[in-house]
Amino acid sequence: MTKPPSPNGQSIRESFFAHHPDVRHVLRLFDHLPGTLFYAKDTQHRYVDANQRNLRDVFGLERLDQLLGKTDLDFQPVALAEAYHAEDRRVFSSGQMVANQIWLVPHVAGAPRWYVSTKTPVVDSQQHVIGLAGVMYPIETPEEQASFFRELLPAVRHLDQHYAESVSMSELAAMSGLSSTQFNTRFRTLFRMTPSEYLLSRRIQDAQDRLIGSSQSIADVGLAVGFFDQSHFTKRFRKYTGMTPKAYRKRFRGDRS
Structure with a gap:
């Protein structure tokens, strides 16, 4: 059952837009840009606006x-939410745009998708930063993937297709034509995470989908996504999402078992 609207969330939005009453009309344009995700936050990372595609997908x-009035911590895994907030703080503290950053964004239905993200500060009449506005558009075609991922594209595709298997980082480096050190440095620079962290994120995201959408046991879910020990799976899942697999399933699917 859907919760009733939060008066606090609405008041947060009204307070934010009181500084720029005309901006909200401009922002509605983002409801008519296919594929584009839009959002706005205040300096406490609370959402004050988003377009329909972002809300839905x-x-x-x-x-x-x-x-x-909610933050990424209310919706996303802890590790991802904290990464989003760290980038938000760069915008708030510098007062500068952070452009063309690549993010793997989870979707409520289907696999996560790659997006190019740009965030810009929102200021009041005295030029004080009061929040940010952000847009993301998907990296979809092979040409776009090649343009953004460059020499890392074969490794990224391999990780996306084989994350549930044993993956050799040295083989990934060789696919990219780089040394292991160069590969790790390039990967971390582009994606803000190591190849191992990316591998873990893909496994956990698949596990989240299975916990909600299947009747597999928790042990079988762990095995299916590449964890051969249930305690290790539980530990990793809890560190990434902030809850155990059992608690996650109960919260998002309503299991009482």
Whole structure:
């Protein structure tokens, strides 16, 4: 059952836009840009706006008031939410745009997708930063993937297709035509995570989908995504999402077993 609108969230939004009453009308343009995800946050990382595609595809929500006043920690795995917030703080502290960053964004239905993200500060009449506005567009075609991932493209594709298997980092480096050190440095620079962290994120995201959408046991879910020890799976899952696989399933699927 959907929770009723939060008056607090709406008041947060109204307070934010009181500094720029005309901006909200401009922002509605983003509802008519196919494929583009838009959002705005205040300096406490609380959402004050988002377009319909973002609400539907990323958050699984029907109405804006279900998002207002909440942060990424209310929707995303802890590790990903903290990474989003760290980049937000770069914008808040510098007052400068952070452009063309690559993010792997989870979707409520289907596999996560690659996006190019740009965030820009929002300032009041005295030029004080009061939040940020962000847009993301998907990296979809092979040409776009080659343009952004460059020599890492074969390794990224291999990880996306074989993350549930044993993956050799030295083989990934060889696919990219780089030494292991060069490969790790390039990967971390581009994606803000190591290849091993990316591998873990893909496994956990698959596990999340299986916990919600299948009747597999927790042990079988762990095996299916590449964890051969249930305790290790539980430990990694909890570190990434902030809850155990059992608690995650109960919260998002409503299991009482």
